[in-house]
Amino acid sequence: MKRLAWVLLFSLPLFGQVLYEEHFTGGQPQLEWHAFFGLDDTMAVIQDNTTPEGDGWVGSVVGFAALAYAGSPTLTDYSVEAWVYTVVDPSTNLGPYNGLAIRARPLTFEYYYFAAEFDQDQRLRLYYAMIPDSGMPVLRNLRVWGASEIPGGVPTQSGWHKLKIKAVGDSLWAYYDDQLLPGCPIVDTDPTALTSGYFGVYAYQFSGEAETRVDGIVVREEPYAVAENTSRIAGYRLQAVPTLFRGTTRILAQGPWTAAPVLEIYDASGRRIQVLRTHRRGEGTFEARWNGTTAPAGVYWIRVPGAGTLRVLKLAE
Numbered sequence: 001m002k003r004l005a006w007v008l009l010f011s012l013p014l015f016g017q018v019l020y021e022e023h024f025t026g027g028q029p030q031l032e033w034h035a036f037f038g039l040d041d042t043m044a045v046i047q048d049n050t051t052p053e054g055d056g057w058v059g060s061v062v063g064f065a066a067l068a069y070a071g072s073p074t075l076t077d078y079s080v081e082a083w084v085y086t087v088v089d090p091s092t093n094l095g096p097y098n099g100l101a102i103r104a105r106p107l108t109f110e111y112y113y114f115a116a117e118f119d120q121d122q123r124l125r126l127y128y129a130m131i132p133d134s135g136m137p138v139l140r141n142l143r144v145w146g147a148s149e150i151p152g153g154v155p156t157q158s159g160w161h162k163l164k165i166k167a168v169g170d171s172l173w174a175y176y177d178d179q180l181l182p183g184c185p186i187v188d189t190d191p192t193a194l195t196s197g198y199f200g201v202y203a204y205q206f207s208g209e210a211e212t213r214v215d216g217i218v219v220r221e222e223p224y225a226v227a228e229n230t231s232r233i234a235g236y237r238l239q240a241v242p243t244l245f246r247g248t249t250r251i252l253a254q255g256p257w258t259a260a261p262v263l264e265i266y267d268a269s270g271r272r273i274q275v276l277r278t279h280r281r282g283e284g285t286f287e288a289r290w291n292g293t294t295a296p297a298g299v300y301w302i303r304v305p306g307a308g309t310l311r312v313l314k315l316a317e
Helices: none
Strands: 002-009 018-022 044-047 057-063 065-070 078-086 097-105 110-117 123-130 138-145 159-168 171-176 198-204 210-221 236-241 248-254 262-267 272-277 279-282 285-291 298-304 308-314
Touching (some): 057 065, 236 298, 272 285
Antiparallel strands (some): 002 308, 065 198, 078 159, 097 110, 159 171, 198 210, 236 248, 262 272, 279 285, 298 308
């Protein structure tokens, strides 16, 4: 049996504008970078002829625990993606971690990080981290993807891969080589969940120093604002009947429309896959039917222009 879970979102564009870019063109950073831990975790620019961008310059962050950050502390719903040089070292289980950070708060030493850990553990990690005054890290494991879940499999040698992490409201999405990872979005319901902060480049080594090389950083606005588990926005209501998915799902839309609204279904990548016409069921109530039996398991967005967006989480049997 397949289940649908429903959360209503405000109706806003699927894709946002580019906020920041960093390509280290000409051997110089375009952005102002800072050391998160105040140690040696600064952003250096070095020569590297292997970079996918081909200009021979990349950023480098080195340290035992290193996070170079940029942007603004008021960034809320956004994504950061980049080419990241991921180190493969099956001789140890001590790292390194190579990845990106989002919603980093240097004043309280909190951040989310998404990193490749291609040592003996062979996995991708999405964590919340905080360094209190005591110095002992506080970590929350939001999601770990094992070897069988990594698109294309675990690489056998070190090299460049595209990593992306997106944070919208209390939800996070992680991508590897432009493919959304299983189980996304990851919802962080903990009281310590981060709502805003800088973006950054992350490196960690349990013993010794790690280096993360990065290039082609792009930060985009992701303009969705999550409503608190409600199905109402300004007099509008969307409802799935039944909530258990057995083939065809009836979607009821209620609101002050003067004409029958149109429902648009998007997949998790933002691609519109279907348009549903509705018909009137009563005063202010309209119905559409969605046959999703052939749709793969994942996250779908049902948008009602002018009213709201219904997030559908469809779980496999």
